[in-house]
Amino acid sequence: MMTDIDTAEVATDSQRIRAREILSFVTELQPWLRENQSLAESQRRIPQETIDRLDEGGVFSVTTPNRFGGADFTTREVHDIYRTLGAGCGASAWVVWATAGGNLWSFAFDDDVVAPVYNSPWVGNRTFAVGGTSRRMSGTARQVDGGWMITGVWPFATGSIHASHGYLAVFYDDTDDSKVAMTLVPKNSLVCRDDWDAMGMAATGSQTVATDGELFVPDERFSTPAVLASRIDELTEKGKGPRRGGLPRSLVTSTGIALGMADHALDVFLTGVDKRSIPYSPYAHQIDAPMTYHTVGRAHTAIRAAGRVADAAVAQLDRYQADDTEPAEHEITQLHTDVAYIWHTCSTAIETLLHASGASAISKRLPLQLIARNCRAGSLHAANNLDTWMENIGRELCGVPAGPTSTSVLERRS
Structure with missing residues (x-):
């Protein structure tokens, strides 16, 4: 007879296998996503075929409550899935991440209200x-x-x-x-x-x-917020709620999208560096110019540094889950600041590569300009604005009240 602990371990093992399967699927889908991201931009939406493929690979289970068949992945697993997806198509990754917001609200409403949403046949995010x-x-x-x-x-x-x-x-x-x-x-x-x-x-x-x-x-x-928060607390106590961390956890996982786009941009640049010329210079190929090595080194180091900050934030959130605690207010401010730094740093690294790619890179048939625009747009989201969060963390360090770390519905009490 299996004990509760044995059952939990089996469930955890099953989720780990599931996470690896989704990550492998997205990795294999990357080339196709890269080929179709310009089409997606022209249509101003994720094409239905992309939605169909992501659904087939179980990607949307990341945004579904586990009591309705969804995934219960660690912060590390979700972050890695988003990074791999972002390296294929940043906009597709953003949609998958953003619709995870619905996951939180689905935990907050009664099951008899939410169940019909998830029990009916559907392809894509519910x-x-x-x-x-x-x-x-x-x-x-x-x-x-x-x-x-x-x-x-x-x-x-x-x-x-x-x-x-x-x-x-x-x-x-x-x-x-x-x-x-x-x-x-x-x-x-x-x-x-x-x-x-x-x-x-x-x-x-x-x-x-x-x-x-x-x-x-x-x-x-x-x-109302009070009822919603109480419902989430109740489910969390029973082990059926969302993972610890709330909004900061969601934002930290989103940095995988920025890092994935930066990974893609560096791949694109390195693929053409031995073919691209530098007009009006003594270099027949860009790879012959010393400045190229500085450019690649700066971009690589910036992406690596942003990744290390993300790794620390991801590990911190998984520790909250293991310890069954929530981040304190000053920790939330730091996590927000880390997220803004990562998005800004990745965006700047991509733009460094774009700048070094010459006028041909502005052509819409080439991917680097699209990656740069997508990542900069993500960095301008209010939750990712570097200036806002640099001021907030600076205020806290100086002992001056900072701005609110969240203005979403669940953080209010009516």
């Missing part, structure tokens, strides 16, 4: 989540018999194109910004504006979604 940081990014709600009438416009809805349901933040008090809630709605009840047209990460299809007038949401699909 959910997306958006809003809650400000009224401009969220909708509003008013209470009625049996539920709520919501209305609003939610920009930057990454993952909404291929999802069946969305988690949308709404404010339910005109004057109190702590009165914010999350609602679960079928995507087909929303208007999708197809307005995502960006200079980077264009293929993510992060369009605006909106209601067409007011939309009724029943009480069971509406929940």
